[in-house]
Amino acid sequence: MLNIAGIISGLFLVVFPITMAIGYAFRGRVRRLGIGNYLQYVVMALIFTMALWAGSIVASNYVLYIILYSVVYAILSIVMSLVFTIPIGLVINMKWVSEVSLSNGSNANTRLPLILLIILMIGWILGYYVKPKPVNNILNYLIASELFILILVIGLDIGSSVNTSLLAQGYLGIVIATTSLLGSSVSGLILHYLVGIPLAASLGISMGMGWYSLAGPLLSVRFGPALGTLAFLANFLREQLTYLLVPLIVIAGFRDASLVSIGGATTMDDTLPIYRLYMGETGGFIAFINGFVITMVLPELLPYVITIE
Known part of the structure; x- marks a missing residue:
């Protein structure tokens, strides 16, 4: 298990930048091929394999604890991201940020999270009742293989969408991405001491930044399916709470750039329409940059x- 985790970490640290560079160099061709369209299918396969493995190993009496802890981690990571980011929104003036149209963000697949949750439940139920114990090692290696494919697809897709001029304009989004990551890591540190989950695992959970299709399989390979x-x-x-919390907070009268920190990596795509709708063009632009930066950094940071130890 540890050797596989080390291999996966090495793949992300080495192969991901290479594939991203290839995606940037051949961005026109990558876009025409629609590489990013296949990402959701790779994620579906990963989640099913992980759930099948989890259902065959994790005892039913632990399921309630997993659900409870997931709620605690989601809420505290959001709170700590806000705590670290709110001072930024209070100090930095947002007026200089360009009004940029991000119409692509409105095409986010809002049904995918529900589909993945259904796949997770089906895989868990099948694993629990069938209990394919003889093939558990095979499932372990299968997850590793699927993660490798994920590296290739994500790297090519992100590389083809890199726009250096966009990053240069989005200073505030970069700052928020940094502070929200720091806040989430502090929540992982706190919960490590409160619930006793190993430090590396606790940090990995809290620093997933809403990117469940990356954090879940990675931690499965490193620490097991539970x-x-x-x-x-x-x-x-965390992603689902973003849809609920951002509108409620804005309606309550708090309309600040720090709200972007709630969505984490998802503000580049899935939750971007929420920010566009409730925080306008400027808020949507900052959200896009925040999610873009986190999406670029996390595949390098999380495996490390x-x-x-």
């Missing part, structure tokens, strides 16, 4: 964090 499922659910809930 913590992998916890990572998936915690970050899935989960291998901390």
